[in-house]
Amino acid sequence: MTSVAAPPPSSANSTRVSTLPVFDWWTALGVLGVLGAIVRIIFFTPIEAAQGAAQKIYYIHVPAALSAYLALIVCALTSIMYLWLREERADRMAESAGEVALLFTTTVLSTGPFWGKPIWGTWWTWDARLTLTLFLWFVTAAYLVLRGAVDDPTMRARYSAVLAVLAALLIPFIHLSVYLFRTLHPMPIVLKPSAPSLPREMLITFSISSIAFLFFCVMLMRSRYRLALLRQRTELAE
Amino acid sequence: MQGKAPGLWAAAWIVAQKDLAIELRTKSAFLSVVVFMLLGLVIFFFAWDSTAVSALDLAPGVLWVTFTFAGLLGLHRSFGVELQDRAFDGLLVAPIERESIYLGKAIANAIFVFAVLVIAIPAVALFYNLPLGRAILALGFVAGLAAFGLVAIGTLFSAMAVNTRMAELLLPMLSLPFFVPIVLASAQASTRLLAGRPFTEVLPWLKILIAFDIVFALACTVAFPHTLEE
Numbered sequence: 001m002t003s004v005a006a007p008p009p010s011s012a013n014s015t016r017v018s019t020l021p022v023f024d025w026w027t028a029l030g031v032l033g034v035l036g037a038i039v040r041i042i043f044f045t046p047i048e049a050a051q052g053a054a055q056k057i058y059y060i061h062v063p064a065a066l067s068a069y070l071a072l073i074v075c076a077l078t079s080i081m082y083l084w085l086r087e088e089r090a091d092r093m094a095e096s097a098g099e100v101a102l103l104f105t106t107t108v109l110s111t112g113p114f115w116g117k118p119i120w121g122t123w124w125t126w127d128a129r130l131t132l133t134l135f136l137w138f139v140t141a142a143y144l145v146l147r148g149a150v151d152d153p154t155m156r157a158r159y160s161a162v163l164a165v166l167a168a169l170l171i172p173f174i175h176l177s178v179y180l181f182r183t184l185h186p187m188p189i190v191l192k193p194s195a196p197s198l199p200r201e202m203l204i205t206f207s208i209s210s211i212a213f214l215f216f217c218v219m220l221m222r223s224r225y226r227l228a229l230l231r232q233r234t235e236l237a238e
Numbered sequence: 239m240q241g242k243a244p245g246l247w248a249a250a251w252i253v254a255q256k257d258l259a260i261e262l263r264t265k266s267a268f269l270s271v272v273v274f275m276l277l278g279l280v281i282f283f284f285a286w287d288s289t290a291v292s293a294l295d296l297a298p299g300v301l302w303v304t305f306t307f308a309g310l311l312g313l314h315r316s317f318g319v320e321l322q323d324r325a326f327d328g329l330l331v332a333p334i335e336r337e338s339i340y341l342g343k344a345i346a347n348a349i350f351v352f353a354v355l356v357i358a359i360p361a362v363a364l365f366y367n368l369p370l371g372r373a374i375l376a377l378g379f380v381a382g383l384a385a386f387g388l389v390a391i392g393t394l395f396s397a398m399a400v401n402t403r404m405a406e407l408l409l410p411m412l413s414l415p416f417f418v419p420i421v422l423a424s425a426q427a428s429t430r431l432l433a434g435r436p437f438t439e440v441l442p443w444l445k446i447l448i449a450f451d452i453v454f455a456l457a458c459t460v461a462f463p464h465t466l467e468e
Contacts, residue, residue, distance in 0.1 A: 083464055138415045145411060149402035155467070159398050162461045163412065166391075169457055173419040173450050180442055181422060 022226045030219030033212035037063075037205075045205040057115040059205050061108060063213035065133070068104035070217055071097045072136065072168075075143075079164035082157055091157035092232070094164060096224035098143050100217060105137040128179040135174050139167045246341070249334035253342020258349060260319060267315045268353065271308045275358050278304030279365055297366035298428035302421045305351075305358060306388065306414070312350050313392035314409050316343050317400040330466065340462035344393040351385045373431045376440070380431065383447040384424040387454060391416045394458040398465050416454075423447045 048055035075097035082090040150156035320326035399409040427443040
């Protein structure tokens with residue numbers, strides 16, 4: 001496990017910060033969980049009758065989307081917290097969540113076409129949820145580019161928090177307008193008001209995969225947050 | 239001279255007048271944005287096969303996409319002019335509310351983009367041979383709603399982008415995802431208006447535009463002071 005080599009501590013708080021490892025057993029557990037879920041998806045889950053093997057992408061595609069939503073929600077909430085409390089830690093958490101969100105939205109967008117091609121007959125279509133995810137990706141990328149383009153840490157924190165809050169307001173508008181435009185996506189089969197319409201074994205795989213992905217997502221945000229603390233510590237030491 | 243500090247809207251109007259006076263004296267931004275807009279309309283026409291896609295289907299999309307890009311050029315200048323001689327510091331120390339600066343800039347930008355639209359809409363009708371006729375008033379209303387939302391978002395992002403290392407690139411990168419509901423809704427509404435479709439088909443898109451304008455005008459006014467130095 002990677003431990004942080006600490007520069008001479010200047011305060012009690014920084015000593016605590018510097019000893020936190022970026023990667024630890026919890027991170028390893030997160031990676032193992034996702035690997036375990038993938039093994040179950042490939043070898044221990046029945047092949048769907050109508051869609052064939054391509055349907056197995058579902059067990060990665062949807063959990064990745066849930067993880068992306070989780071990271072985006074964390075990013076928006078910690079941004080609101082920053083604007084309210086001006087607490088640096090909230091900004092670092094928002095930054096960490098933003099990067100993790102980009103990773104998972106990229107996963108959703110890159111697994112989607114491989115499912116879309118055999119089932120819809122096309123790699124890409126301007127369907128409502130697809131378009132929304134694409135724009136979430138654009139906004140998240142813009143968020144990270146903005147963070148990289150501002151040198152002053154306080155200004156960077158304020159700008160990015162404002163963008164994250166406005167982006168959270170934007171999502172319903174994009175969703176509504178692209179939905180009115182057209183949609184092709186299947187309606188939710190698990191996360192819906194009535195009982196899930198997925199066979200039991202598939203539902204178990206989906207649940208395992210979702211829990212594994214969400215846990216992995218939290219662990220990634222945790223590691224990235226610790227890395228941000230470490231960076232700040234190094235900057236202060238310089 | 240001891241004077242009373244102006245109220246929120248009075249101060250906003252003073253800021254707007256200052257920006258409009260600069261623009262009226264230089265005319266540089268308006269002329270370049272109008273020429274850019276006209277060029278966009280013309281180039282788009284040649285990018286499509288006019289025998290395959292009718293001008294009536296093409297024109298609203300072209301109008302709104304070109305207008306969005308042209309608007310970005312004008313919006314970038316809004317806070318760009320304040321960089322010279324640190325003019326923005328003068329605004330910050332003025333005895334006015336921070337929200338007034340945003341509202342003033344937004345009013346000046348709104349007048350600017352409306353002026354661009356006054357030229358752009360007849361130009362698109364001319365180049366694409368559109369039957370404006372009865373639709374002109376409704377189209378003007380859609381244009382007003384779209385311009386309002388564009389200015390609300392663009393003014394805030396212009397204030398942010400101007401202080402970053404790559405302002406010219408960052409402003410479109412930040413703004414365009416936010417312009418999507420505006421472009422989509424106004425293009426869909428104008429297509430239906432020009433085709434003489436019933437008003438019930440236009441209404442959902444107008445509702446989106448109105449809701450967008452209200453939400454983002456309020457959110458950006460509240461958010462703006464957070465983007466300024468304490």
